[in-house]
Amino acid sequence: MRTHLCGDIRFGQIGETVSVCGWVGRRREHGEHLAFVDLRDHSGIVQCVINDDVDVRSEYVLRISGVVRERPEGTVNDSLPTGSIEIGDCEVQVLRVATPPPFPIDARADDVDENIRLQYRYLDLRRERMQKNLRTRSKVNAAVRSAMDEQGFVEVETPMLVPSTPEGAREFLVPSRKEPGSFYALPQSPQLFKQLLMVGGVDRYYQMARCLRDEDLRADRQYEFMQLDMEMSFVDQDDVLEAVSASVLAAAEAATGERPTPIEQITWHDAMDRFGTDKPDLRFGMELVELTDVFGDTEFKAFSGADAIKGIKVDGGAADYGRNQLDKMTDRAKGAGAKGLVWMKVTDEGFDSPVAKFLSDVEVGALKSAMAAETGDLVLIVADEWSTTCEVLGMLRNDIGRPPVHEGPYRYVWVVEFPLFVGRDKETGAPKSGHHPFTMPHPDDIDKFDTDPMAVRSIAYDLVLNGWELGSGSIRIHEPELQRKVFMALGISDEEAERKFGFFLNPFEYGAPPHGGFAFGLDRLVAILAGEENIREVIAYPKTQSGQDPMTNSPIPGDPKSLLELGLKVLPQVD
RNA sequence: GGUCCCGUGGUGAAGUCAGGAGUUCACGCCGGCCUGUCAAGCCGGAGGUCGCGGGUUCAAAUCCCGUCGGGACCGCCA
CATH class of the missing domain: 3.30.1360.30 (GAD-like domain)
Incomplete structure (x- = not known):
């Protein structure tokens, strides 16, 4: 249908007959026999000179065939990559007429109420900014995959329908039709599956994993988000940091074209002491x-x-x-x-x-x-x-x-030596896990378990970029004795451990290798690399802060027939 | 669960503090003119339940109460 993309036509094509397809951006009409139409596709816009009287309006979908020519002297537009040429002798084919859009398909829509943008997301996505963001995201994904592959990681998919786990974030529940009253959960992360992959001898696992958490939304949080999830066997902390760094830096280079400087390290204690946070923004x-x-x-x-x-x-x-x-x-x-x-x-x-x-x-x-x-x-x-x-x-x-997200250099930093325990349970007074209960304590601090548990450090680490927590990981406990010691400190009895985590820890009896891993949020990484303050700008179809999608109107009430089949009954709202 | 900000033709804003006729500006839309524009220009026109409900008042976009929607943050996110 087309020979070129709109934004790709340059001086080199002068004299060639080309065909381009796209949407009508701005048009400038000078009567019946001269009109300029900016035809737009994802690559950019090109000016087409139309001498016939055709009815061409905003966002009509056109195929235009014509001859590329140099623009007459004095009519060059320096603000466009295609500004020194135009397509003349145009034959216009209207592929689809269009209703005028509710907001301009250009940078002016940046100011439009986000609800309206989300309601018409398919129009919002036509804009250069969103096209750029989607493509940055795609490049980051490809670079991460390639970097992981080069390092010998195996991409393994884990289930989306998983058992509910007692700890951690609130989960989305999925009712079982075959067993009314029983539920699956959507994974808040593939944590247990990836550790069991290590028991399964996979050695190096990774996945672009969709994670779901039913917690309140923020500028940097969505119900569903993507993580580069990974786990490695027979490694220490440095091996994990090295592997993750290679992947993140490759992604950053793919997105920005610049090789980032190596990632520095700071201990959690120093980060708190010097910056007052475990996710310091080192740009200032x-x-x-x-x-x-x-x-x-x-x-x-x-x-x-x-x-x-x-x-x-x-x-x-x-x-x-x-x-x-x-x-x-x-x-x-x-x-x-x-x-x-x-x-x-x-x-x-x-x-x-x-x-x-x-x-x-x-x-x-x-x-x-x-x-x-x-x-x-x-x-x-x-x-x-x-x-x-x-x-x-x-x-x-x-x-x-703190500077705006698009300002200043990219300052990556590993925050290491997180405390094993953070805070205490309000009811029992027992310490709570900083990362998760399977995190390896720092070997130098084992003797502090009984005397000063809150001072015990862990082999847990976060990756921080310009004050955003990109992700976290740890070396895991693979020996039962140490695991029992940690459970004890957490106030978890053997019986409770067996009940809550038995399905996960019992397989370790069959020979769990020393292992550790990491997971980082792709949405956040892409947002920063794209210069966006908000991850919704780098997600094609995000939800609003109240968890709604103005385009599809989800969530919607359950259909009575479906509810009956699932054995569910909706109770009246209680205030 | 909490704090704060926002809601006015299709879009963005001003008007709200200090009540007085749906008033204004820009863009878009529709019609007309226009052969080198590029946020084209000029002329004309249409388009509104001032988010919704209640209250105060002779009178409410404006003040009060409630509610819905959006956003930022706190809690929450092992």
Whole structure:
């Protein structure tokens, strides 16, 4: 039907008779005998000069045959790749007339209500931005597959209908018709299947796995999302990081055309200490400064006796933040668990701050020098438990300094040595797993299990890109003794372990190799590489924050006949 | 479950704080003119349940209450 794509025609085709197909973008009519039509396909647009009187309107689908020619002097359009040529002597074939679209099929639709864009997603997808995003995603997928294949990984598909598991994210349930009252779950990840593949001798597994979690949606979260899921046998942490790095960097290069720098590493403790988060955005500084010693003997009640005192400095921020904003910042700090937030504006004399009068001259001097603060800077200080101090300042650091997603370099970082346990169960008081209960404890910390369980590190690691958590993984426990020890610390009895995880752990008895793995979110990676703040922009048919699809109107009420067949009865809504 | 922002012809916005006739701007759409435009230009026209419901008022897009929808965030996401 066509000989060329619209956006591909260049000077080299001058004189050739070509046929192109696409949609009518903008048209400029000058009466019956001259009209310019921008014909658009996924590759771009090309100007067609039409001298006949044909009725051609927005988004009509056309096949145009004509001769490529140089544009007359003075009519070249430098803003188009095809701007120095045009197609003349056009024969126009209308393949399909079209109703005017509800919004312009160009960059102006970026401002259109997202609900409308999703309702007419097929029109939204015609736009250059969405075409680019879909193609970036495709390239990333292809690069990841190829990188995994080159490293000897075997792509294995795991089931979508799986048993419900007690731990982790809320699952989507699928009723069984053959066994009314019984349900499958949709997988929140292929975790157990991939570990059993290791028992099965696959050695190196990967999958572009669709994962489903029935948790509330966010800019970086959808009910269904894609992970590069992988698992390796007979490896240590470095082997896994190397394999994942190769894949991620290949994907990044495929998407951006630039080879990223090698991925750096930071321990979880350092990440918290310096950036106040386990997913630090390394594109900007504003690191947390240790101030505990500065106020070691302070008379100021809010500081004295605090477990950890830290501060961040906003260069030249004194003038940018008024009382109102500082109050809001304080509220946010309190909302995040801090007892309060101390702000200090640096002046020539000292500090302008509600608490300045409580500080001695020595403290003021030491603070200034520790923060390297200069006149006009804003200093924010939190004094609290170490983790609260770090987390609150980390949040403020992001609020204040974090650049938009499309800005700055790509800063990949491995966060390693995550704690094995995070927080405690509200009811039982037992520690909770940071990653999952099958994560290998750090060998140097085994002796702390009884004395200081919360200090036990694990062989678990996250991959972070510009402040987004791309994914996480761990070396798994493959020995029963160690697994029992971890279950004990988690307050899980042998009976409970057998009941909850027996189907998963019993196969290990037949010879589980040492193994470990990783999974990273492809949607997030693609979004960042495409410069999008929101993963919905890199998903062809995403759902809204309330889990609806405005195009198909799903979810829809169950058909009574189907419900009957499945043995289901819908109860009235209870408030 | 919670906090905040948004909802006005097909699209985007202004009007809302401080109530006074569905008012305005841009794009799009329809018709006319136009042989070198490129967000073409000029002339004319059509198009609205101001998300929905209730309340206050002589009078509500505007104030109040509720509700629905969208978005950002917190909780949640082993």
